[in-house]
Amino acid sequence: MTEFVLVSGGHTGGWIWREVAAGLRGAGAGAHPATLTGLGDRRHLAGPGTDMDTHVEDLVQLIDHVDAPEAVLVGHCYGIYPVLGAAGRRPDRVARIVYVDAPLPRDGLSLLDQVREQMPEGPVRDRMLGQPARAEGGWRVPAPTPEEWRQWGNLAGVSEEALARLAHLAAPQPVRTLTQPVRFTDVVDELPMTGVFCTVGGTMDIAGVQALVATGNPLFRQLAEPRWGFFELATGHWPMLSAPDELATVLLRAAAGEGHRVARAEGVREGAPTG
16 A cells, blocks of 8 residues: 655645545555644644754654555645655655655755745745744744735635635744755655646646756756656646645556656766766
């Protein structure tokens, strides 16, 4: 039986995977929605010292307590950062890592480091980089209001009822989880990976991956390796709320090794320097 560890994005907890987890279990898989320290029903456990290392340790403990040799780790948005950190500490327990509408973290950088380095100028970038200044008591970023949720990420397909639940259950985000760099070992770069792109209002799709690989940039060369597969979902940034059945199906297919593969850049030999 395939076991899934489900890790949500910022301000949210395991509750957001309710329908997806039901779909996975209905298909005979195991589902373990993670609630990281300070979020969901663990919001009361947060403090000024809650950081990326804390969330990585949360997942290491969860992985250690999954009663199976391996698990598929699924990270949505922010959640991919602690997923990679935990995978670096327990690579032998990881069957696959699935990025759900998530960035491609780099070892030694925080989420906000990558926003500063890679996100185009605009209001979303400004809001993200301004989070530390808004932190209550200097250590936790207030949960977004319904209107702020509309600004933070594409809500295509999310019902008003689901949006109300999102706003009601969202928790403040410990700011050090956004500013402390994530660390993971080179062995993570050998694990099977899947990218799931939410294409309604999104900024990346499979064609975009192919274009990145075609540049020959070493940062993106790995995306053409056979261990990587890709899917697209025609929905917004919150597929666990807008398309839970479709997301569950994609996760099951990813665990089985399915997914679109992209071609290597022409004229770039494996291991050859570029630029």
